Amino acid sequence: MHVDALLVLSFGGPEGPADVRPFLENVTRGRGVPPERLDAVEEHYQHFGGVSPINARNRELIAAVEARTDLPVYFGNRNWHPMVEDTVAEMARAGVARAAVFATSAYGGYSACLQYHEDVARARKAVGEDAPELVKLRHFFDHPAFVAANADAVRAAQATLPAGARLVFTAHSVPVSADVSSGPPGEERRYSSQIAEAARLVAAELGVDDYDVVWQSRSGPPQVPWLEPDILDHLDALHERGVPAVVLSPVGFVSDHVEVIWDLDTEARERAAELGMGFARAATAGPDPRFADMVVELVAELTDGTPARRLGSVPSAGCGVNGVPCAVDCCRLPVRPSR
Incomplete structure (x- = not known):
């Protein structure tokens, strides 16, 4: 064409x-x-x-x-x-x-x-x-170049922290009702499954088997369920488990915008500091x-x-x-x- x-x-x-x-x-x-x-x-x-x-x-x-x-x-x-x-x-x-x-x-x-x-x-x-x-x-989301760019960004962020930082992937939350499709049985296409697959591929490129996928930037009325856990709640949970440091990979985004530099670089970074956790945010792939x-x-x-x-x-x-x-x-x- x-x-x-x-x-x-x-x-x-x-x-x-x-x-x-x-x-x-x-x-x-x-x-x-x-x-x-x-x-x-x-x-x-x-x-x-x-x-x-x-x-x-x-x-x-x-x-x-x-x-x-x-x-x-x-x-x-x-x-x-x-x-x-x-x-x-x-x-x-x-x-x-x-x-x-x-x-x-x-x-x-x-x-x-x-x-x-x-x-x-x-x-x-x-x-x-x-x-x-x-x-x-x-x-x-599963193109080799996108995966490799995200993996190298995580490596650069990991290099700023001591070994053992927890790898946490983030993406924009959506209402649960929006995370469903009507494809054939066994082929339902869901935003969250694509996010999870991208995270799996990046983690595999890094040789990491144990990581988390969480959500950010929720908005809307509280009675409407959205994808969870939220990144701030997850940092609290990791702290309770004794995790000393985190690397956040915004795999759900292709470039920085305010929901990255506010929700992650500002709010999440401040929460990690309050908890005494080491913190690094990987660059976006764009x-x-x-x-x-x-x-x-x-x-x-x-x-x-x-x-x-x-x-x-x-x-x-x-x-x-x-x-x-x-x-x-x-x-x-x-x-x-x-x-």
């Missing part, structure tokens, strides 16, 4: 204090999130000058990919500028007829996958009949040169039929055209609580 361009599609983040509140309102629109919750999250962003690292990291990734391919690379976001609608309009004006879409999430699930299909559909509808065909690339190599390889799977390299056995998909997900049902909308 020929493509004229690559679209890097991401979540978005504010790039100054005045951006924070409108950004958060975009993220939570239609979800009934109370203003006081937005106030609390806004404080997290303002702690870092109102700037999320995510846009800068994505621009760095785009530059690295551009150095590896002749394709023009475009950048669009779900929640903040450059908005994907504006970017797809720019692509149409440039004469792009078909583009591959690399979404900056390695996993399935609603927010991590299906919502990106919705972003594509919304953008194409906004542009109209001149909108390019947009083909989303697959999940990559800045590693192999990550850009992987993006180019994923495009080649689409354009040249290059065989997909996968280390794991957990089912994945994530592909789709023009905002219509692949035929395999791997994601579903979270169930909203009745009010």
Whole structure:
């Protein structure tokens, strides 16, 4: 399949204090999130000058990919500028007829996958009949480059602590109702199973048999069950067991953003210090040169039929055209609580 361009599609983040509140309102629109919750999250962003690292990291990734391919690379976001609608309009004006879409999430699930299909559909509808065909690339949680980049980041973090630090993988929590799919029996695709598989593969690369997978960044009403345990609760439990130090690997994320640098580098680090535990946080995989190599390889799977390299056995998909997900049902909308 020929493509004229690559679209890097991401979540978005504010790039100054005045951006924070409108950004958060975009993220939570239609979800009934109370203003006081937005106030609390806004404080997290303002702690870092109102700037999320995510846009800068994505621009760095785009530059690295551009150095590896002749394709023009475009950048669009779900929640903040450059908005994907504006970017797809720019692509149409440039004469792009078909583009591959690399979404900056390695996993399935609603927010991590299906919502990106919705972003594509919304953008194409906004542009109209001149909108390019947009083909989303697959999940990559078990790609060898992603696994190797995460493993080397853990090694670097381990080197800052005495031997014996506990390895703990983290990922963004989601409602339990959103962690289910309706695939064939035995092939149900769940976000948490893909996270667990990525953690297993990274740990195997490190030669580690005993590790933990925990969750972070929970939000929403307390009556709605989310994936647990939470990272802060887990640090308390490890302390009670006498664990002297931890290495956190944010395997659920491809680049730093506020939910990494606040929830882990700030809150988790402070909790570990209170408990007298050694603490190190591994880098995310996105800045590693192999990550850009992987993006180019994923495009080649689409354009040249290059065989997909996968280390794991957990089912994945994530592909789709023009905002219509692949035929395999791997994601579903979270169930909203009745009010």
